[in-house]
Amino acid sequence: MIIDFEKLTGTEDGLSADETFHVRDFQGEENAVPCRLDIMVRRSGDLYYLTVDILGALATFCHKCLDPVHHRLETSFDLVVQRGGANKAEEFEEALEEYVYLPAGKHELSLDAHIYENLIVSIPMQILCRDDCKGLCTECGVNLNLETCNCVRETDHRRHILHKLKNRYDR
Numbered sequence: 001m002i003i004d005f006e007k008l009t010g011t012e013d014g015l016s017a018d019e020t021f022h023v024r025d026f027q028g029e030e031n032a033v034p035c036r037l038d039i040m041v042r043r044s045g046d047l048y049y050l051t052v053d054i055l056g057a058l059a060t061f062c063h064k065c066l067d068p069v070h071h072r073l074e075t076s077f078d079l080v081v082q083r084g085g086a087n088k089a090e091e092f093e094e095a096l097e098e099y100v101y102l103p104a105g106k107h108e109l110s111l112d113a114h115i116y117e118n119l120i121v122s123i124p125m126q127i128l129c130r131d132d133c134k135g136l137c138t139e140c141g142v143n144l145n146l147e148t149c150n151c152v153r154e155t156d157h158r159r160h161i162l163h164k165l166k167n168r169y170d171r
């Protein structure tokens with residue numbers, strides 16, 4: 001998403017866009033994440049205060065049972081952009097605000113790196129199909145949400161099972 005500050009004429013502007021970002025999931029697979037971006041820009045002199053809301057849909061697999069899951073990603077971040085004038089980076093750094101300086105003559109800024117970074121951080125370490133997912137039997141691999149088995153499960157071989165299933169899906 002590129003913002004053209006020449007086109008922002010009011011003291012308050014709203015921008016929206018639909019864009020797809022690519023992230024890797026826990027299995028290392030690349031996932032396309034369609035995102036809705038809503039950006040509110042408030043202007044004060046040569047300073048622009050941006051609030052970026054991101055709403056994305058991550059199609060992935062339950063970390064326990066490997067069923068397909070659509071996980072809603074919702075995050076937002078603030079950014080201060082200054083066009084021309086003196087660089088105030090230090091001042092904003094002290095206030096722990098994200099700050100970008102656009103030198104005079106430059107009027108476009110890509111938000112992609114910022115959006116990507118925030119999107120990645122918003123992905124939970126563990127995504128489950130449901131809170132009480134029972135996962136897969138570590139011995140025979142059946143989905144314990146759907147079936148029961150008579151295995152004695154002493155140790156957690158989940159990684160091993162994930163690996164086996166991943167190979168199965170890859171074929």
Ligand SMILES: [Zn+2]
Binds near residue numbers: 064128
């Ligand atoms: Zn599950």
Ligand SMILES: [Zn+2]
Binds near residue numbers: 137138139141149151
């Ligand atoms: Zn079993």
